Amino acid sequence: MTTLSGKTALVTGASRGIGRAAALALAEGGAQVLVHYGQAKAEAEAVVAEIRRAGGRADALAADLAAPDGPHGLASRVRAVVGDRLDILVANAxxxxxASIEETTVEDFDRLFAVNVRAPFFLxxxxxxxxxxxxxxxxxxxLAARAAVGTLYAYAATKGAVDTLVRHFAAALGPRGIxxxxxxxxxxxxxxxxxxxxxxGRDFTLGIQALKRLAEPDDVGGVIAFLASDQARWITGDTIRVDGGSKL
Ligand SMILES: NC(=O)c1ccc[n+]([C@@H]2O[C@H](COP(=O)([O-])OP(=O)(O)OC[C@H]3O[C@@H](n4cnc5c(N)ncnc54)[C@H](OP(=O)(O)O)[C@@H]3O)[C@@H](O)[C@H]2O)c1
Incomplete structure (x- = not known):
């Protein structure tokens, strides 16, 4: 079991899916978790309630991360809860x-980059x-950042940008121990x-994977909690594949 006792964590997009699984895994490890959501207030409150029922600490925080000042507002709300110390940031939302290349609109392209790249950068x-x-x-x-899967051209480019940010942020923040x-x-x-x-969809997915079952959100949530923990203290600047051996 990963020990995160005494640590504070923010998980964006924690109302559903992978973010929810990461929030639950971090809370299980003992972290106090800020459960961010965009629209899904009831789902986020249910995640908070589940963590509290298990004896953990959690609060829900809303912010629209497609808005230019969304990350700024969220950061202020985080500081209002945890004060001057945040141990773990999971930018998952x-x-x-x-869409095919022909169908992709400028609006879709900009929204994908706003939520998937601009928001993590400014957060x-x-x-x-x-x-x-x-x-x-x-x-x-x-997976879309390294392999051609589906018609996800603009989305895949946002994830390529995320991989680039990881290396540059790691180099810049390593001297501070982050x-x-x-x-x-x-x-x-x-x-x-x-x-x-x-x-x-199921057949397509099983066809590209070495492991022949569909992934659940907590297959990824546990790895996020590991990377956030001190057990991963010598890992930085890396993107870890968590894909059941997809497109090997
Ligand atoms: N599922 C996959 O197959 C897969 C594969 C590779 C990578 N990923 C990545 O994993 C991450 C989580 O994906 P998921 O599958 O768990 O997605 P999901 O189930 O659709 O959940 C998306 C989460 O992001 C939040 N979000 C979306 N737009 C937002 C906005 N404008 N402002 C604030 N919050 C916003 C949603 O909040 P609300 O619902 O509260 O609005 C929700 O909590 C994403 O970065 C995704 O690209 C997913």
Whole structure:
């Protein structure tokens, strides 16, 4: 069991899917967790209630991360709860949209980059004053950043940008003792990858994986908690594939 006792954590997009699983894994390890959400207030409050029922500490915080000042507002709300010390930042919130090159609109492209790249960038910037020696940042990349899967061109480019940020942030923040990594999930059964609920989607997914079952959000959440923990103290600047051996 990963020990995160006494640590404070923010997980963006923790109302559902992979973020929810990461929030639960961090809380299970003993961290106080700030459960960020965009629209899904009831779902976020349910995550908070689940953590509290198990004896943990959690609060829900809202912010629209598609808005230019969304990360700034969220950072202020985080500071109002945890004060001047944040140990773990998991920038997980993300959006995807399948579209051919021809169908991709400027609006879709900009929204994908706003939520998936701009928001994590400025969240790190805004939270830097309360990150410290020993803090860990985990971003969420994707299989799509390294392999051509589906019609996810603009989305895949956002995740390529995440991988680039990981290396540059890690180099910049390493001297302060702050680690920066990402996980790169394959296809995970969440609302974002709802195609796995069809037989064709399931067959496609199993066809690209070495391991022949569909991934659950907590297959990724536990790895995020590990990267956030001191057990991963010598890992920084890396994107860890968590994809059941997809597209090997
Ligand atoms: N599922 C996969 O197959 C897969 C594979 C590789 C990578 N990923 C990545 O994993 C991360 C989580 O994905 P998921 O599958 O768990 O997705 P999901 O189930 O669709 O959940 C997305 C989360 O992001 C939040 N979010 C989206 N837009 C937001 C906005 N404008 N402002 C604030 N919050 C926003 C949502 O909040 P509300 O619901 O509260 O609005 C929700 O909590 C993403 O970065 C995704 O790209 C997923």
């Amino acid at each position: 993300g959006v995807s949209k399948a 790190v910037q805004q939270l830097l004053p309360i990150l410290h020696e020993g803090s860990s940042i985990v971003l969420v990349s994707s 680690r920066v990594n990402a996980v790169a999930p394959g296809v995970v059964q969440t609302d974002m990858s709802s195609f796995t609920r069809t037989e064709a």
